[in-house]
Amino acid sequence: MNNSSFFEEQKEQSLIKARIVEKYFWAWAKVIIPTAKQARHEIAYIDLFAGPGRYKDGSKSTPIKVLETAIADPDMRNMLKTLFNDANSEHTNSLQEAIEAIPGIEQLRYKPEVMNFEVGENIVNDFSRLNFIPTLFFVDPWGYKGLSLELINSVVKNWGCDCLFFFNYNRINMGIGNAAVEDHVNALFGKIRADKLREKLQLLKPEERELTIIEAICEALQEMGGKYVLPFRFKHENGNRTSHHLIFVSKHIKGYEIMKDIMAKESSGENQGVPSFEYNPATSKQPLLFELARPLDELEAMLLDVFAGQIITMEEIYNQHHVGKRYISKNYKAALNSLESQGKIIAEPPSDKRQRRKGEITFANSVKVTFPLKP
Structure with missing residues (x-):
């Protein structure tokens, strides 16, 4: 599947991912707004890999749903600033058209900003120099190009700023030992940790590789200052292999607790009432696999x-x-x-x-x- 075909229809995984983002955006905003009001701050939502406004089957993308949520709430209508970016100009054109077609979009105090640039060192440097207003930062790259610890930290460093990013486990797992993408992997884990990870993974079984890779990214985020890190796993349709992880990063326990509750409810299964923190299409098809522990x-x-x-x-x-x-x-x-x-x-x-x-x-x-x- 290439990047453009990904947007032809909204897969069930994408629906779950979007729902988690939407639910957290609402809960996060409701916690942040009272304090932001006192400080005369606005709040913000930033998506650097926004994609088109709609999938080709007509279903709405996450940016559209976020804006609709804001329009429906008086405080958000008055306080929310949004920035949507995509390196693909077809996506940004589609997104701009979809935004302009949202009923009530003119009620937003701040017009949504749609940009078209490649995410790299320049944006990291620009973000690092800024003091952000409270911001929910969503990063959903097609693979791993542009995703880095520095990018996440450039926003999360400020008060009230949380990050959600899609970690393409399948592609990163294949890329860790690939010299052609070494710089991208180093940017994601940090060079020292990436080198140790390459050495450590050589003798590990597939399930051990996954645990080791996810632990490494979580440790890197925590060392960077993202004290609370929470991953949510997505499995392929047959339930045998992991495709992605949606990873949440925050400096505050309140955000962690809210997201934990959201991810728990979006889990496809639970055992003894304990949520799996994953979406696995095979959960209902292969129940015995999930009753062993x-x-x-x-x-x-x-x-x-x-x-x-x-x-x-x-x-x-x-x-x-x-x-x-x-x-x-x-x-x-x-x-x-x-x-x-x-x-x-x-x-x-x-x-x-x-x-x-x-x-x-x-x-x-x-x-x-x-x-x-x-x-």
Whole structure:
């Protein structure tokens, strides 16, 4: 599939990706706007690989949906600045036409800006010199050209700025050992880490390669200052191989928690109530493959080990433990309820004095948990 044919129809993966971006844009804006108002700031949405306004089957692209969201909200209509870019002039012409055709587009205080340039060192240098207003930055390159740590950091360095980028795992995996694209890979991981990665990957199995590559990009982003990094995996239609990862980067725990909840709900499957943080078309076709692990049991064991000898609330347990793990709040409550029913922890108030909701005993954030000492 080439770049132009990609836009002929909106694949299911693209729908999921777009939905995650749209949901986070709305939630992010609603958190940021009250503070931005006090500081007399605007907010912004930037997409450097925007594509055309519509797919050839007529479905709307992410830029159009973002603008429609803004038009529907009084604060966003007044505060949102948008920049859409694509190196393909056919895409930018199509996007400009689609934007002008949006009902109510004239209600936006700031006219959407559509640009046509190649993303490279020049834009990184320009962005690095700027102090950005709160910005949601979306980077969805066709492959990896133009995507770099410096590009992401040039925006995320400022307050209220988060980044979502599409990490083309399939192409990057093939390109890591290819001398012809060495500079692009170095820009993405940093040269020292990229060289170590090339050496490390030589003897690894495919599933180990993927884990190692994703860990490397997440570590690079965290070292750069993006403290909270969250990947969401997309599988090919047969469910056997990974195609992409959508990776979220933020400096603030609030953004991380919001995105974690969004990605959890967009996951194609869950096990013991624990979301997979992936979209895999094979999940429903091959259910046995997804029942082998028991992640909630693993969480129970982790909690007994990590918090041994402590008296601590449910909220404190969650805040101290969930970053970097695929568990969400309801998983911690389920695990603690299970541990309590087994007599492995003491909860105050106990289960017989807590409310029931839909037949299940609740576990409020304020419930205090006493963990036993390690044997």
